[in-house]
Amino acid sequence: MTQYIPNHVAIIMDGNGRWAKQRNQLRATGHRAGLKAVRKIVTHAAKRDIKVLTLYAFSSENWKRPANEVTALISLFIYALNREVKNLNKNNVRLNIIGDISKFNPNLQNLIIKAQHLTENNTGLILNIAANYGGRWDIVQSAKKIASHALDGKITLQDINEDYFGSVICMNDLPEVELVIRTGGEYRISNFLLWQCAYAELYFTDTLWPDFNQASFDEAINIFNTRERRFGDVLNEDLSC
Ligand code: FPP
Numbered sequence: 001m002t003q004y005i006p007n008h009v010a011i012i013m014d015g016n017g018r019w020a021k022q023r024n025q026l027r028a029t030g031h032r033a034g035l036k037a038v039r040k041i042v043t044h045a046a047k048r049d050i051k052v053l054t055l056y057a058f059s060s061e062n063w064k065r066p067a068n069e070v071t072a073l074i075s076l077f078i079y080a081l082n083r084e085v086k087n088l089n090k091n092n093v094r095l096n097i098i099g100d101i102s103k104f105n106p107n108l109q110n111l112i113i114k115a116q117h118l119t120e121n122n123t124g125l126i127l128n129i130a131a132n133y134g135g136r137w138d139i140v141q142s143a144k145k146i147a148s149h150a151l152d153g154k155i156t157l158q159d160i161n162e163d164y165f166g167s168v169i170c171m172n173d174l175p176e177v178e179l180v181i182r183t184g185g186e187y188r189i190s191n192f193l194l195w196q197c198a199y200a201e202l203y204f205t206d207t208l209w210p211d212f213n214q215a216s217f218d219e220a221i222n223i224f225n226t227r228e229r230r231f232g233d234v235l236n237e238d239l240s241c
Pocket of ligand 1: 034036038058
């Protein structure tokens with residue numbers, strides 16, 4: 001049977017810390033192992049013809065972690081950008097960072113801008129990395145944009161509707177998120193893509209992110225294919241009851 005391949009898959013990569021703890025290693029080691037899993041899954045998603053892959057790398061709330069862990073995560077992000085961008089570009093991947101990057105140091109901001117610029121015309125997989133991202137932040141920044149359009153007289157109150165809101169939120173130019181995967185055994189969204197996930201299918205697995213591999217990804221797609229997506233409607237066959 002042919003499978004439906006979701007256009008847009010978003011992943012909450014959880015469990016790096018526990019993976020490291022199980023091995024008596026530092027949490028930073030878990031994050032480094034997490035980066036290896038990122039490499040694997042990006043390659044595999046492109047191979048499976050996923051159009052958009054969005055990864056939650058650093059949430060607005062992750063600043064609350066101990067300073068040494070925040071530093072390790074930011075250093076890893078810088079390392080990944082320095083090391084992987086050429087390769088992503090060679091593989092026709094378009095890289096976007098979503099989130100409030102103004103809070104990062106100028107070196108990282110510069111790397112992000114350069115990486116986005118280098119890959120902007122690529123036509124293969126679109127890879128979004130959510131960094132200093134929060135779903136509530138995203139909704140607030142959209143509301144601010146709309147308010148400024150209204151103050152500038154470009155729109156009136158009547159123009160503000162779901163479509164208008166959807167046209168200013170992060171990733172408004174990309175296909176809808178169809179599948180959200182969360183690794184690491186927790187059952188929550190943790191302030192990820194609150195607006196964009198409205199009708200996404202949610203898939204939770206106990207697998208810790210560094211152990212998540214090509215087969216785990218395929219399993220998530222298989223389960224997605226067993227879901228009945230109704231978008232608030234009813235199926236024709238249910239109308240007879
Ligand atoms: C959650 O695990 C993971 C993160 C907060 C960071 C995710 C980062 C990576 C996968 C590596 C870097 C990726 C890029 C794109 C540079 P956790 O620390 O909350 O694990 P725990 O729940 O077991 O403590």
